[in-house]
Amino acid sequence: MPLPKKVLLYARLSVTTEESVSIERQLESARKTAEARGWEVVGEHVDDGVSASRVKPEDRVGWRAVLAHEGRLDAVIVWKIDRLARRVLDFLHADEALQARGAGIVAVEDPIDMTTPQGRAFAVMLSVFAELEAATISARVTAAREAILRAGRRAGGRPPFGFMNVENPAGPGMVLAHDPERIDLVREMAARAAAGDSLYSISRWLETDGVAPRARVGKVDADHWHDASVEAVLRSPALAGMTAFRGDLIRGGDGLPVVDESVAIMSPSERRQMLATLDAAKRPGSRSTSNKEPALLYGIVRCGSCDSLMYRATAAGKYRQYRCQQKACTQRMGIARDALERHVPEAVLRERGDKLLVKSVPIVGDDDGTLVEIEHAIRETTEAMTKEDADLVALVERLQALKRRRSEARTGEDRPQAQYRVSGQTFGHEWMRVGDEDIEARRQLLMGQLEAVRIMPGGGRGRAFDASRAVLVWKGASASDERLTHALQSAASKVPEFIVVGH
Ligand SMILES: [Zn+2]
Secondary structure, eight states: OOOOOEEEEEEEEOSSOSSOOOHHHHHHHHHHHHHHTTOEEEEEEEEETOOTTTSOGGGSHHHHHHHTOOSOOOEEEESSHHHHOSSHHHHHHHHHHHHTTTOEEEETTTTOOTTSHHHHHHHHHHHHHHHHHHHHHHHHHHHHHHHHHHTTOOOSSOOOTTEEEEEOTTSSSEEEEEOTTTHHHHHHHHHHHHTTOOHHHHHHHHHHTTOOOOOOTTOTTTTSOOHHHHHHHHHOGGGGTOOEETTEEOBOTTSSBOOOTTTOSSOHHHHHHHHHHHHHHHSTTTSOOSSSOOOTTTTTEEETTTOOBEEEEEETTTEEEEEEOOTTOSSOOEEEHHHHHHHHHHHHHHHHTTSEEEEEESSOOOTTSHHHHHHHHHHHHHHHHTSTTOOHHHHHHHHHHHHHHHHHHOOSSOOOSOEEEEEEEEHHHHHHHHTTTOHHHHHHHHHHHEEEEEEOOOSTTSSSOOGGGEEEEEOOOOTTOHHHHHHHHHHOSOOOSSOEEEO
């Protein structure tokens, strides 16, 4: 009776779980195979979390232990040969190394017998297929992810701030849901952003209210809100119930983003308008994009001689001033800063404190926002066409679908280029609401009312404060604007005699 063959078992599981057969199941079926053939198992070796495509067998701890086995070895049992290698050359090298010490590979699921020429040829063929399969895995993973997202499910990853992953009540997997502790914060953030509040003022509000951003391991200063973290929350497509996918959004057959109404806290057109407001704020000159607070009257106070903007300055290290910095200016006005910063808000509150604020919204919506969404989708689609790896056929199809939708949605009537929103709040109320801590927000409020404050020459010492030196140039309501008139008419009966246009 011949001695029983001595065999080792080898199992591998990849980091990408393209196969769902666990290490234990691989080993279990290998053990059964050994038992059925009357072989003696002399050891088991495992490579867990190791990709066969990226790590050659000879570079794996488990496989090296197989080769280093001391004593007689007749065969190594694997569940399938792709557990050993996904490249033909890798497989042949591994086989060669085993042969050198008199052992062959046996696969449970693949009929491999490396001792005959037929078995050898068949093994090579199988490993060719395994290699082809590996090449398509990344494509299949992407496709699977898209399918999961299209089904309205989560495909892993952190949910956006204000949302959480919950078990899908209607089937397998996870879906997005509101995080009850945070969703109202996101609503408030979005409302403030849509109303034109700066990222800076929103982050200040969150900090003041003690709202904790979500911890991000390893990020510097991660427990504070910044412009960037506020903006990231606001720009999440989840706010409108939409899902990002590979730099685009998950779209329906008509090319428009798919919207999950159950998680949306704003309509697509409201989101579009809020993003336009955020974008507008980033344009140079529109408002501060940094965390550094400007002086309250920066951008407003101008030299009465040369009309250029005046900046904060110190005089003899003593008086803080606004001063003309134009070298060519003949008079270079200066004025005491503290007194001017008290005087100007007082004058504005006196003049306009009880007037209703009307905000112009920088982007137009048709009534339900559909046309805007379509136009936006068309622009996104044409932009996507210029990318190097663009799927042109799919994009052209989408473009055609969108253009069909657009001609259906068009009413023939020309849409206005801007619209106004009556906030229902007075200037004075808004001034108190933002508080004296938020200088940038108050500066924005003043800029909504004042074209400029011109500083005229004073008598005597020249830079001392005198209210008569500050000439306030008001921004007027464009009462001739039909759309403004319309907004006011629909705002209610209590329209005051004078209207303040903000923003
Ligand atoms: Zn000047």
